[in-house]
Amino acid sequence: MKKRLTALMIQRHELLEKIVAQRMEMAEITQHWQKPLAFADAGLKAVRFIHDHPGLVSGGVAVLLSLRGIGIAGMVQKGWRLLYLYPSLFSFGLKFLFAATRSRSTGKNNDANA
16 A cells, blocks of 8 residues: 555656646747737737727727828817817716716715715
8 A cells, every 4th residue: 555655656746747847838838929919919909999989980080080181289279169169068078077987886875875
């Protein structure tokens, strides 16, 4: 029985050494592929964003195309003019931004305390 336990301990030790060697080899392989896979992952994130938000992307492209020849000074001038002419749009935008960034759990806690 003792010989069998000794053989099992030796086999276990050999297997553990083999595992360590395989881990080291795997670390070298993954280190080699880390940058290309990170680049591919960033590309997939961009594709998913475009797929999930087509209106936002097409609107951004339309804005960039319409403001293409104006420059920064022209954009500031147009933005100031729009802000001056349509202040209600600015206040609506702030209300929407506040509602979108407010935590849903905050509302539940306020309702429970009231």
